[in-house]
Amino acid sequence: MWRFLTVILAAGAAQAHEDIADKYPGSMLYNKPVEVIPHVWSAIGATAPPTYENAGHNNNLSFIVTGDGVVVINGGAAYGLAKALHDEIKTITDQPVKLVFNENGQGHAMLGNSYWAEQGVPIVAHEEAAAEIAEYGGSILEGMKRYNGDQAEGTSVVGPTETFDEEYIVEMGDFRIEARYLGPAHSPGDIVIWLPEQSLVISGDMAFHERMLPIFEHTYTADWVETWETAFEPLGATYVIPGHGHPTNMDQVRRYTHDYLVYLRGKVGEHLEAGGDLADAYYVDQSPYAHLDTYEELATKNAGRVYEQMEFE
Template sequence: MIRFVLPLMALCTTSVHANENIADQYPGSALYSAPVEFIPGVFSAIGATAPPTYENSGHNNNLSFIVTGEGVVVINGGGAYVLAEALHEEIKARTDQPVILVVNENGQGHAMLGNSYWAEQGVPIIAHEDAAAEFEDRGFRILEAMQVLNKEKAEGTYLQGPTETFSDEYIVELGEYRIEVRYLGPSHSSGDVVVWLPKQDLVIAGDIAFHERMLPLFEDTYTLDWLETWDTEFEALNATYVIPGHGHPTNMDQVRLYTKGYLEYLRGKIGEHIEAGGGLADAYYVDQSRYAHLDTFEELATKNAGRVYEQMEFE
């Protein structure tokens, strides 16, 4: 198994490098931050650990790419045409290899709205069939919300789903890279996938794994299913290196702490609340203070508690 020495930024396990109060770390680009080479050939432009804003152009997730020697594979279309175009400029500044594939990690706007740019470049775009269905169903609302947020920076963005879908896995071998795009099971949102590089012992985890910011729970995020997928499939990868969907590249211990650990902790607190006869109104305020240092805590903690209560009430 190939091992690499990680840069200082990647080894950091605190939130010192991620601060939701920093509006933009890369003023010369629409991207929130410039791509950094995490291990040889694998780059990621780390998004803001904050909600999408006009200042960060909606770049609040990680946009990654792999320079394989036989072409570049991009992971995430980006949250707008302008972000995909900016990422492509960064890729062209680092290699002459063309982009030959785009992977959408799920059906959310930050994964798919930039497909409009990549489709114009003639690049194939793949996604899980459930993510494609989600984007087809909700795409108009997602696009409209981005247009309100990004104003003139929304120009050029239109609804473009993947050009190809899969159900279980999509595998390509390019240069020294075996790239396995895998659906591991239900997790954060419909059709979430990971990109597993077994030779490099690295997983681009998408929204299955969070770091440095609090994860959000949607109405259709079933925490018990997410935990089962984590325990039975994600842990089985035994990855040394993790590029999460949000937050800086890190390791399994950190994403386990802030994803699986948080879900188990919140479910435990809500379970105690239900056992004591508590209702929904008070469930919003169960103690989550041990996670108060995470970015987006103020925006998400109470909402998450309410959604977990609504699920566990009927489990």
């Protein structure tokens, strides 16, 4: 019955490709939701950058059918994308959506809040993500409109209705759902959704595989590595639904998140010790990760940002 997850776990880091067409024509969703483990579903986004063709669905939109209501993880990149997810939920269960979590303050996590707020659903995010939405939401929305055109219709910036600092625990139906802020990671306010009884973590942008992770200006890689080692890895999750890419296991996301960060920091550190400058730092060897989607877009940028950080560590 759970052949889907078995295949994914066995396949490990099987490549995803940016040139694969929309897998679910007729819906704004890039993929039809799949049941990862009983009652936990995810619509897996493209591993490419956001485009009109994928409607900005380049992250994972997950939901939990608890028996007493549905909990959605990620608002989605647009009003219409959130509605498309809700339409799919309605084909699976008649339980109402009772709560939405934003995994961070990025557009693909929160621009669909405008739809969920219209439905009267409470929206929860970390307080740092709420601050990001308040400060940058307008420019994020304008960026989404540029690539999404008419598919941006109805979208406005709506922040969370509730925020938290360290954890937000929900007991609903058959599930204990723990939203946790584990520490600095990919972007401000990154949270994970931990299901302790199922040993499953919806990791958000704490964990990547299949596509290269992006290092933003505000991504402090030393802190991300520390958060991983002291808080994320100790969860001991059996199943991982990452922010991007198919459901997998801890070994795979460790390899392409923690180990990549450690590797890149090592290469840039060697470059610094040799007296190398920023211009050459962009081209430190990242070939072990060249098979990942978005490598061409991100590898040199990542190296440059790590150089700028480590120069002053």
